[in-house]
Amino acid sequence: MNGPDMENSELLKLEEFLPYRLSVLSNTVSRGISAAYVDRFGLSIREWRIIAVLGRHPSLSAAEIVKMTAMDKVAVSRAVARLTASGRLERSLSDADKRRSVLVLSKDGKRLFEQISPLAKSYEKRLLKCLGSEDQERLSDILDNLQRRAKALRPPD
């Protein structure tokens, strides 16, 4: 080894580097989604996430949304402000704890969730069509493992 045709094995090949590949894939997919449906409704991806969470779990506080969306509290605060301003969300204060907000989709917000959900699912379905059903299940498990692991590997918040 270390002769003229060694493999240079210690040097990184970006195109094979898992973090890089995940980032590129995630960006490609996100752009596809925006183009496919989120843009049309004047939503950002983050606003859409909040709609999606509140669509299935009404009456969450901002802090609970933080936990369920992997967004930080500033991002949630801003997205909630925009959604409230555009009439998709209704915000009130908790009686028990006057710091806490109680967030609920408005009629309009619910309609949005019901309109976009099937589009999102259809996109996902088309995306997954390139995999056999066995690979689909395997992928899901792998992603769970990687997520757990990645979380453990990074420094505490």
Added chain:
Amino acid sequence: MNGPDMENSELLKLEEFLPYRLSVLSNTVSRGISAAYVDRFGLSIREWRIIAVLGRHPSLSAAEIVKMTAMDKVAVSRAVARLTASGRLERSLSDADKRRSVLVLSKDGKRLFEQISPLAKSYEKRLLKCLGSEDQERLSDILDNLQRRAKALRPPD
């Protein structure tokens, strides 16, 4: 179906939605990398990508870097400007085509690449430790397929 305990199958469960899971995973991993080594050297992830590409492929133009990094040309232009300013990169103009730049790592840039490469590989190795070797190979194939597919699904640039 459609009774009180229907599965609501047309409504999206964010936590199971592949694009969402990819985004969360990619962000977690990227933060881990930044914290683990990129930050220490005063590099952004994008600057690091350019270092990595030029480390293995010297004398690229900005447009070629665009193709190899999935970054857009503005992002490349800005990252190259910073890397040049900080002495990690040397920029000259092509003789044949005076629009084209010719980019090469400086001595300092090369050293950076050689220092960070093993750290990056080690991070990747630790991340992948949660998967068996069979799953690791499977994952690689799956990501390739998904990337191709996601690219095909989104509107032409």
Added chain:
DNA sequence: GTATAATCGTTACATCTGTAACTAATTTAT
């Protein structure tokens, strides 16, 4: 050869994002 179109990279502008600082409300400790 000249006009037109395409390419390379940068700049300008508006928006988005992350970090830290902040106010207000609640909890904990003493």
Added chain:
DNA sequence: ATAAATTAGTTACAGATGTAACGATTATAC
């Protein structure tokens, strides 16, 4: 009961980002 610490959410600021417009150069069409 009061002081200190914690929690919820917002705001302020600096820096990052995406889109569009731009100047400069080269390629193409006629």
